[in-house]
Amino acid sequence: MRQSKLFMPTLKEAPADAVAESHKLMLRGGYVRQVTAGVYAYLPLGYRALSKAEQIMREEMAKINVPEMAMPNLLPATLWEESGRWQKYGPEMFKLKDRHGRQSLLGPTHEETFTDIVAKDLKSYKQMPIALFQIQSKFRDENRPRFGLLRSREFIMLDAYSFAATKEQLDQQFDDEKKAFTAAFERCGLKVTPVIADSGTMGGKNSTEFQAPAAIGEDTIATNETGTYSANLEMACSIDTFKQEKEEPGQLAEVATPEQESIADLVKFLNIPATRIVKSVLYVANEKENILVLIRGDKEVNEVKLKHLLDVDSLRIATDEELANITGVGKGSVGPLKADWADKVVADNTVKNLYNVVVGANKSGYQIKNVNLNRDFTPDLFGDIRVANEGEPDPIDHLPLKFTTTIEVGHIFKLGTYYTKAMGANFLDQNGKSQPVIMGSYGIGVTRVLSAVIEQHLTPNGIAWPKEIAPFDLHIVQMKMKDDDQTSLAQKLEEKYSAKYDVLYDDRNERAGVKFADADLLGAPVRVTVGKKASEGVVEVKKPTEDKATEMTLSELDDFINKELR
Amino acid sequence: MRQSKLFMPTLKEAPADAVAESHKLMLRGGYVRQVTAGVYAYLPLGYRALSKAEQIMREEMAKINVPEMAMPNLLPATLWEESGRWQKYGPEMFKLKDRHGRQSLLGPTHEETFTDIVAKDLKSYKQMPIALFQIQSKFRDENRPRFGLLRSREFIMLDAYSFAATKEQLDQQFDDEKKAFTAAFERCGLKVTPVIADSGTMGGKNSTEFQAPAAIGEDTIATNETGTYSANLEMACSIDTFKQEKEEPGQLAEVATPEQESIADLVKFLNIPATRIVKSVLYVANEKENILVLIRGDKEVNEVKLKHLLDVDSLRIATDEELANITGVGKGSVGPLKADWADKVVADNTVKNLYNVVVGANKSGYQIKNVNLNRDFTPDLFGDIRVANEGEPDPIDHLPLKFTTTIEVGHIFKLGTYYTKAMGANFLDQNGKSQPVIMGSYGIGVTRVLSAVIEQHLTPNGIAWPKEIAPFDLHIVQMKMKDDDQTSLAQKLEEKYSAKYDVLYDDRNERAGVKFADADLLGAPVRVTVGKKASEGVVEVKKPTEDKATEMTLSELDDFINKELR
Structure with a gap:
C-alpha cells in the first residue's frame, strides 16, 4: 500500500483531554478519531490492527471447533423481558423505539439472543455440546466514557456462547475457551493474567477474567509470584497473619469518645491498636434488609465478597441519614450489642479469636470496651468478607500477594441455566426428560485488546507493534x-x-x-x-x-x- | 468442520410468511433466523457465505487502492443537522437519546460521518485523490420489511467514499469503483446490469445502479439487447414512435363528458384514440407550487424524471380535495386553457406535434376539442417526463427496450460538493484558493447480494452455490x-x-x-x-x-x- 493513498492524519500533540497513553498514541498516529463522546471511527491503521487481532481470534476459535455467526445489534425488548434484564440492566442500555412504537435496544451483550435463537432450537442432548461465536459492535451507554477505546460506548467484542447437556460438557468448553483466549492474547503480543473474578450481573457463579497489566488499568489483581494464585482484588482472599494473645474477658464498660468517628480517631483517642477495635458498618441489602457488618478495625469490607456471602441482588452502604433513622445513633457509635434493628449481623473471620475489644455502644459518642465474642454478641453468619492486603500470604501456597493495576480484556462465565430456565430453553436428555440447556459465555473486548497492546508496547516516540497485529x-x-x-x-x-x-x-x-x-x-x-x-x-x-x-x-x-x- | 459442531437447523417447510425464494431457502437451510421484524441473525452457513462475499469485495477494493476503515453505528444528530438530513431523511431513520438526553441516530448511510472525519481533515489538494471503504451494519426503519434480507431493517453494506480536488479525479474514482463493483459481483456469481439511476435523496446528479435480474425484484430496468443502453425504469428514456398526420386547426368547442374521468373513459365516450387527448395532471412541488403537467393520453407521467426537470426537493400528485380547491373543477375536467391557478405548466415532449386534441375544459364535466399547442396554450417548459414503454426504441441505438424485474445490489454516486459545502469541508487548491472537497459515494448491499445470488442459483431442492462464495x-x-x-x-x-x-x-x-x-x-x-x-x-x-x-x-x-x- 502507498502511504499517499492511506488516510493517516497524524498530530504533533495529542488533544489535552486524552489521558491514557494508548489513547494519545491512537489519536496522534491517526489510528482513530472520536465521532462523539465515547464513540470512535477506526481509521485505516487502527482498522488494520483490529482486523489482525480479530483474525487471530478467529483462528483460535477454529482450533477449538467453534463456528462463527453474527447476531444483529438491534434487539427486541421482549427477549430481555423474558430474562428479566430489561429492568435490571440499568442506564447503560441504549433503548429506542421503532416507527411503530415497538421498544428495542442496542445489544450490550447477547446471552438473551443466543438463548432464543440457538438454545431454544436444541431439542436433544444429541445436538450438544455446541458452541458459537461472533465478533461485532456492542453498545453500552457509559456514564463517563474515558481513556479512548478502553471505556467507550460503542466497542468491538468477541462473544462466544456454549450449549451443553451436562456440567462436564460445560467444564470442557470452558477449558477450551480459556485455552483459546490465552493463545489469542499471546499471539496478539499481550501479557495477560487469568484471575478469579466476580460474575456481576451476568448470572452464574464461576468466572475467570483475563487481566492485562497496564498503568492506566481500572482493575487491580492480586497474584503470588509463582502464579499459582491470582484473583481480581474484588474476589481475592489472603491469610490473616495477626494473632492476639489470649486474655481473660474483662468487664464491659462504656467509654465516652466524643466526635471520634473513624477507626483512626479511636486508635489515637483511646491509644489502642486498630486490631483491638471491631468496626461496625451498616449495609442495606435488596433495598430492604438492614445488615450489620463487623470486621476487625485494621481491615476493610469487600462489598463483592459480602454480596456473594449474602447471596443478594443489590447491596449498598447505608447513608448517614438511614443510619441515624435505623440505629438512633450517629456514625462511629454503632455496635453489635443489643442491635435489634439489624435484620442480620454478619462478621468477617477477623472478628474471631479477639479478646476484650472495643465496639460502638449504640449510644451517640460512646464505645464499649472489654467486649467478647459469644459472651456479649453472636453474629448470624461468619465469612471472608474483607479486602485482601498486599503482602499477605495467598490462600494456596502462602506466598506474599502482589497487587498490579490491570485492564480487563476478557471474561469467561459458566452461566449454567440462568438464562435457559428463565427463557424456557429445554432439551430432552438421554432418559427423555426435559432439562434446561447449560450455557457458558465467553467474551473478549477486542478494542480493549488493541488499547492494552499499545499500553504494553509504547516507545518514547511511538510504538513497537507486536509482529502479528502490526498494521x-x-x-x-x-x-x-x-x-x-x-x-x-x-x-x-x-x-x-x-x-x-x-x-x-x-x-x-x-x-x-x-x-x-x-x-x-x-x-x-x-x-x-x-x-x-x-x-x-x-x-x-x-x-x-x-x-x-x-x-x-x-x-x-x-x-x-x-x-x-x- | 464437522457438521455435528455446526449449528444448521434445517426445516422441512419454510414458514408461511416467507414469500421470496431466497428467504425460504435461507430459513429452510438454517442460514438465517429472524430475531425481530426485518432483523436477522446470520447463522454459521449464512455467515460463511457473507464473509466470502465480503472477502471478494475487500480484494477488489484493494486492487483499486482503497483502504478499509470503520465508522461507528451510533452517530450524533449534530452531524446530520449540519448536512440538513436530520429533518429530511424521514421516518426510516432510527433515532434515540443517550442517558444524558443527547439526540443520536443509527447510521443508515455515512456521507456525513465521512465528510466530518475525513473530508474536513484534507487540507491540501496534495492529499487527494483518496478513497476509503467500510463493510458494516446499517440501520433503516423500513415501514414494511419483507423478502428476508432483501428489505430488512438492519443489513450489511459496503460503503466507499472518495475525496477529490478536481472533477477529473472524481470521474476516475467513479470509474475505478464501477470496475471494482462489477468484478466483485461477477466473482460472487451474480449476474448484474449497471443502469442509469436516480440519485434520490443522496444528493449529486450522476449515479449508476447495479441491478441483478430476479423474479422477486422490486425494481424494473429497461435495456436494449446489445447492452448499449440500460436504465432504471425511473430514469429510462425511449423514442416516441407515434406520429400524427398534420391537420388544419379546427375551431375550439366544448364537449359535455359527464362522469368521464379517465383517459379510457374519454376514449370510449368520444370514440377517439388516446393519442388525440392531452392529459392534464396537477402536482404539488415543494408543498407550495401548483404544477400542471401535460402528457399525451396514451402515456404516463414519470415522477422521478419530472422531479429532475423541475429541480425540486419534493413532488407529489395533488389530492382530489386540493385539485377541487385549486382549479374549482373535478377530476377529469382540468386542462391547460386559462389555467391561471397553475404556477407552472410543464409538458412532456409527446405533447408537441399534435393537432386538434381534446383537453379538459376547466369546467366540471366538460372537455374542449380542436385544441392546438401555441394557438390555444403554451407550456412554460417542455421535457421528457414520461414513463418509457417496453418495445419502444432506446435513445442510443434505437433498439427495442426490454423490461426486466431486478434487485438493486449496488449504487454509485457522484455526490460532488453536496455535503462538503453544507458541512464546510474545504481544501486549498494549487492556487492556494479554498474549495469544497468533491465527493463520491459507492455502496453495495452485501446482504442483498447474498439474497440475489440465491435467487439466481436455486435448484429444485436447494441451491447450487457459485464456487467463490459457497459456505x-x-x-x-x-x-x-x-x-x-x-x-x-x-x-x-x-x-x-x-x-x-x-x-x-x-x-x-x-x-x-x-x-x-x-x-x-x-x-x-x-x-x-x-x-x-x-x-x-x-x-x-x-x-x-x-x-x-x-x-x-x-x-x-x-x-x-x-x-x-x-
Missing part, C-alpha cells in the same frame, strides 16, 4: 521522492516484499523529519529507509525498539526481514 | 456412522482436502434421507457420499446442478475436485 509488517520510507535511484529501489523493495508481507511505502512528498515522526507512530516491526546510498544498493534498517538504524546491503536486508518477520 | 467447497456425507470403513475413508478425505478447501463432513448420526435433504440445502459445489463401497475405495460424487451422482475411485475423485474447485 504493516514492513515500512519502506523513501527520503527524496525526486531521486530516481531512490524511487526505483523503493519500488523494487515494495514489489518484492508485498508478495509475502504487508508493506507500506511512504511515497509522500514530505520532509524527512515528518516521515520519520510518522514512522515512529506507525511502529512497523521493520523500517527500511531508502536514502542517499540507494544507488549503491544500501539502505538503513531500524526496529522500533532500537534508537539507531543499521546500514545493510540488499542481501543483508533480505536475511534480516525473513528472520524478523517470519 | 463450503466440499461436502463429505457419510452414510452410516457406525461403519468403520466409511468413517475411516470419510476422515481421510476430510483431512486430505481440508488443507486446500473448505470442507464440511457430515458426521451426524442421522438417516440418509435427512443427510441428503440437508446437503441439497447446503449446496456445496461438490458433494462426496461415502457409502457402501467405501471399503473398495469408491465414492459417489454429485454437483448440485446434477440429478444423479457418479461413482468414482479416489484418484478420479481427486482429479474431479481439483478441476471443479481450482
Whole structure:
C-alpha cells in the first residue's frame, strides 16, 4: 500500500483531554478519531490492527471447533423481558423505539439472543455440546466514557456462547475457551493474567477474567509470584497473619469518645491498636434488609465478597441519614450489642479469636470496651468478607500477594441455566426428560485488546507493534521522492516484499523529519529507509525498539526481514 | 468442520410468511433466523457465505487502492443537522437519546460521518485523490420489511467514499469503483446490469445502479439487447414512435363528458384514440407550487424524471380535495386553457406535434376539442417526463427496450460538493484558493447480494452455490456412522482436502434421507457420499446442478475436485 493513498492524519500533540497513553498514541498516529463522546471511527491503521487481532481470534476459535455467526445489534425488548434484564440492566442500555412504537435496544451483550435463537432450537442432548461465536459492535451507554477505546460506548467484542447437556460438557468448553483466549492474547503480543473474578450481573457463579497489566488499568489483581494464585482484588482472599494473645474477658464498660468517628480517631483517642477495635458498618441489602457488618478495625469490607456471602441482588452502604433513622445513633457509635434493628449481623473471620475489644455502644459518642465474642454478641453468619492486603500470604501456597493495576480484556462465565430456565430453553436428555440447556459465555473486548497492546508496547516516540497485529509488517520510507535511484529501489523493495508481507511505502512528498515522526507512530516491526546510498544498493534498517538504524546491503536486508518477520 | 459442531437447523417447510425464494431457502437451510421484524441473525452457513462475499469485495477494493476503515453505528444528530438530513431523511431513520438526553441516530448511510472525519481533515489538494471503504451494519426503519434480507431493517453494506480536488479525479474514482463493483459481483456469481439511476435523496446528479435480474425484484430496468443502453425504469428514456398526420386547426368547442374521468373513459365516450387527448395532471412541488403537467393520453407521467426537470426537493400528485380547491373543477375536467391557478405548466415532449386534441375544459364535466399547442396554450417548459414503454426504441441505438424485474445490489454516486459545502469541508487548491472537497459515494448491499445470488442459483431442492462464495467447497456425507470403513475413508478425505478447501463432513448420526435433504440445502459445489463401497475405495460424487451422482475411485475423485474447485 502507498502511504499517499492511506488516510493517516497524524498530530504533533495529542488533544489535552486524552489521558491514557494508548489513547494519545491512537489519536496522534491517526489510528482513530472520536465521532462523539465515547464513540470512535477506526481509521485505516487502527482498522488494520483490529482486523489482525480479530483474525487471530478467529483462528483460535477454529482450533477449538467453534463456528462463527453474527447476531444483529438491534434487539427486541421482549427477549430481555423474558430474562428479566430489561429492568435490571440499568442506564447503560441504549433503548429506542421503532416507527411503530415497538421498544428495542442496542445489544450490550447477547446471552438473551443466543438463548432464543440457538438454545431454544436444541431439542436433544444429541445436538450438544455446541458452541458459537461472533465478533461485532456492542453498545453500552457509559456514564463517563474515558481513556479512548478502553471505556467507550460503542466497542468491538468477541462473544462466544456454549450449549451443553451436562456440567462436564460445560467444564470442557470452558477449558477450551480459556485455552483459546490465552493463545489469542499471546499471539496478539499481550501479557495477560487469568484471575478469579466476580460474575456481576451476568448470572452464574464461576468466572475467570483475563487481566492485562497496564498503568492506566481500572482493575487491580492480586497474584503470588509463582502464579499459582491470582484473583481480581474484588474476589481475592489472603491469610490473616495477626494473632492476639489470649486474655481473660474483662468487664464491659462504656467509654465516652466524643466526635471520634473513624477507626483512626479511636486508635489515637483511646491509644489502642486498630486490631483491638471491631468496626461496625451498616449495609442495606435488596433495598430492604438492614445488615450489620463487623470486621476487625485494621481491615476493610469487600462489598463483592459480602454480596456473594449474602447471596443478594443489590447491596449498598447505608447513608448517614438511614443510619441515624435505623440505629438512633450517629456514625462511629454503632455496635453489635443489643442491635435489634439489624435484620442480620454478619462478621468477617477477623472478628474471631479477639479478646476484650472495643465496639460502638449504640449510644451517640460512646464505645464499649472489654467486649467478647459469644459472651456479649453472636453474629448470624461468619465469612471472608474483607479486602485482601498486599503482602499477605495467598490462600494456596502462602506466598506474599502482589497487587498490579490491570485492564480487563476478557471474561469467561459458566452461566449454567440462568438464562435457559428463565427463557424456557429445554432439551430432552438421554432418559427423555426435559432439562434446561447449560450455557457458558465467553467474551473478549477486542478494542480493549488493541488499547492494552499499545499500553504494553509504547516507545518514547511511538510504538513497537507486536509482529502479528502490526498494521504493516514492513515500512519502506523513501527520503527524496525526486531521486530516481531512490524511487526505483523503493519500488523494487515494495514489489518484492508485498508478495509475502504487508508493506507500506511512504511515497509522500514530505520532509524527512515528518516521515520519520510518522514512522515512529506507525511502529512497523521493520523500517527500511531508502536514502542517499540507494544507488549503491544500501539502505538503513531500524526496529522500533532500537534508537539507531543499521546500514545493510540488499542481501543483508533480505536475511534480516525473513528472520524478523517470519 | 464437522457438521455435528455446526449449528444448521434445517426445516422441512419454510414458514408461511416467507414469500421470496431466497428467504425460504435461507430459513429452510438454517442460514438465517429472524430475531425481530426485518432483523436477522446470520447463522454459521449464512455467515460463511457473507464473509466470502465480503472477502471478494475487500480484494477488489484493494486492487483499486482503497483502504478499509470503520465508522461507528451510533452517530450524533449534530452531524446530520449540519448536512440538513436530520429533518429530511424521514421516518426510516432510527433515532434515540443517550442517558444524558443527547439526540443520536443509527447510521443508515455515512456521507456525513465521512465528510466530518475525513473530508474536513484534507487540507491540501496534495492529499487527494483518496478513497476509503467500510463493510458494516446499517440501520433503516423500513415501514414494511419483507423478502428476508432483501428489505430488512438492519443489513450489511459496503460503503466507499472518495475525496477529490478536481472533477477529473472524481470521474476516475467513479470509474475505478464501477470496475471494482462489477468484478466483485461477477466473482460472487451474480449476474448484474449497471443502469442509469436516480440519485434520490443522496444528493449529486450522476449515479449508476447495479441491478441483478430476479423474479422477486422490486425494481424494473429497461435495456436494449446489445447492452448499449440500460436504465432504471425511473430514469429510462425511449423514442416516441407515434406520429400524427398534420391537420388544419379546427375551431375550439366544448364537449359535455359527464362522469368521464379517465383517459379510457374519454376514449370510449368520444370514440377517439388516446393519442388525440392531452392529459392534464396537477402536482404539488415543494408543498407550495401548483404544477400542471401535460402528457399525451396514451402515456404516463414519470415522477422521478419530472422531479429532475423541475429541480425540486419534493413532488407529489395533488389530492382530489386540493385539485377541487385549486382549479374549482373535478377530476377529469382540468386542462391547460386559462389555467391561471397553475404556477407552472410543464409538458412532456409527446405533447408537441399534435393537432386538434381534446383537453379538459376547466369546467366540471366538460372537455374542449380542436385544441392546438401555441394557438390555444403554451407550456412554460417542455421535457421528457414520461414513463418509457417496453418495445419502444432506446435513445442510443434505437433498439427495442426490454423490461426486466431486478434487485438493486449496488449504487454509485457522484455526490460532488453536496455535503462538503453544507458541512464546510474545504481544501486549498494549487492556487492556494479554498474549495469544497468533491465527493463520491459507492455502496453495495452485501446482504442483498447474498439474497440475489440465491435467487439466481436455486435448484429444485436447494441451491447450487457459485464456487467463490459457497459456505463450503466440499461436502463429505457419510452414510452410516457406525461403519468403520466409511468413517475411516470419510476422515481421510476430510483431512486430505481440508488443507486446500473448505470442507464440511457430515458426521451426524442421522438417516440418509435427512443427510441428503440437508446437503441439497447446503449446496456445496461438490458433494462426496461415502457409502457402501467405501471399503473398495469408491465414492459417489454429485454437483448440485446434477440429478444423479457418479461413482468414482479416489484418484478420479481427486482429479474431479481439483478441476471443479481450482
